[in-house]
Amino acid sequence: MLGMVFWEGHVVNSSEEQADGTLLLSLSEDPSHRPRCGRCGSDCVLVHERRRRRVRDRDWFDRRVWLDVPIRRLDCYQCGARAAERLSWLDAGERITHRLRAWVEALVQILPIAHVAELTGLHWHTIKRIDHRRLQTQYGAFEARGVRRLVMDEFALHKGHRYATVIMDAQCMRVLWVGEGNSREAIRPFFELLGKEGCQHIEAVAMDMNTAFDLEVRAHCPNAEVVLICFTSSRALVGKSSTGCGSIRPTPCAASRPNGR
Numbered sequence: 061m062l063g064m065v066f067w068e069g070h071v072v073n074s075s076e077e078q079a080d081g082t083l084l085l086s087l088s089e090d091p092s093h094r095p096r097c098g099r100c101g102s103d104c105v106l107v108h109e110r111r112r113r114r115v116r117d118r119d120w121f122d123r124r125v126w127l128d129v130p131i132r133r134l135d136c137y138q139c140g141a142r143a144a145e146r147l148s149w150l151d152a153g154e155r156i157t158h159r160l161r162a163w164v165e166a167l168v169q170i171l172p173i174a175h176v177a178e179l180t181g182l183h184w185h186t187i188k189r190i191d192h193r194r195l196q197t198q199y200g201a202f203e204a205r206g207v208r209r210l211v212m213d214e215f216a217l218h219k220g221h222r223y224a225t226v227i228m229d230a231q232c233m234r235v236l237w238v239g240e241g242n243s244r245e246a247i248r249p250f251f252e253l254l255g256k257e258g259c260q261h262i263e264a265v266a267m268d269m270n271t272a273f274d275l276e277v278r279a280h281c282p283n284a285e286v287v288l289i290c291f292t293s294s295r296a297l298v299g300k301s302s303t304g305c306g307s308i309r310p311t312p313c314a315a316s317r318p319n320g321r
């Protein structure tokens with residue numbers, strides 16, 4: 061019953077408390093469930109070999125939970141592949157279940173990575189990798205349709221030895237792009253992503269005094285006006301922008317330079 065609910069295709073064979081207090085659940089294959097090819101997902105009955113793997117699952121109450129899982133390697137009639145079976149709750153080659161990954165993804169949005177590591181017992185790098193994948197999935201796609209006014213600013217990385225640049229939609233203060241460096245070349249990928257048509261639609265770009273940004277904007281956005289602004293703090297700008305639209309009102313400086321004049 062537990063297998064049907066938590067580990068589709070497997071049933072719990074035994075449970076054993078380990079010396080360190082963790083719970084080890086030994087799973088076996090559910091004979092009523094056909095394995096699926098890891099490449100094409102077709103039902104597959106020809107088993108080449110079986111291997112057992114230890115994976116972590118989400119904690120039960122105060123207990124860490126480890127699973128000892130048999131993984132079949134299948135010969136698929138449909139696609140001809142020899143591949144590990146596809147499981148709905150565990151990715152190929154992974155050492156943690158989808159359930160534990162989802163728990164970590166929820167925690168990293170409210171706690172520092174070090175705290176999540178302490179709470180879950182997972183390595184810092186494992187949590188960082190999970191969070192990176194979450195961010196890539198949620199925000200990895202570049203979306204700048206309809207953008208007409210930009211704000212760009214640089215901020216220091218690692219106590220000022222290196223810099224990065226953030227570019228935002230000035231109308232709703234949504235972060236569009238962040239790149240390492242503060243040179244013309246550093247921000248060029250943004251305009252390449254925006255495309256020629258997107259660049260044509262840019263009407264104004266606000267920035268601190270930075271000749272490199274100024275020149276690059278002029279090179280890509282023929283209709284844009286460059287507006288020089290005094291940001292009180294680029295750190296505050298990035299931090300506040302994530303809380304919602306319209307939370308920042310940069311103060312324009314005296315200078316405002318129309319493009320090409």
Ligand SMILES: [Zn+2]
Nearest residue numbers: 097100136139
């Ligand atoms: Zn297949």
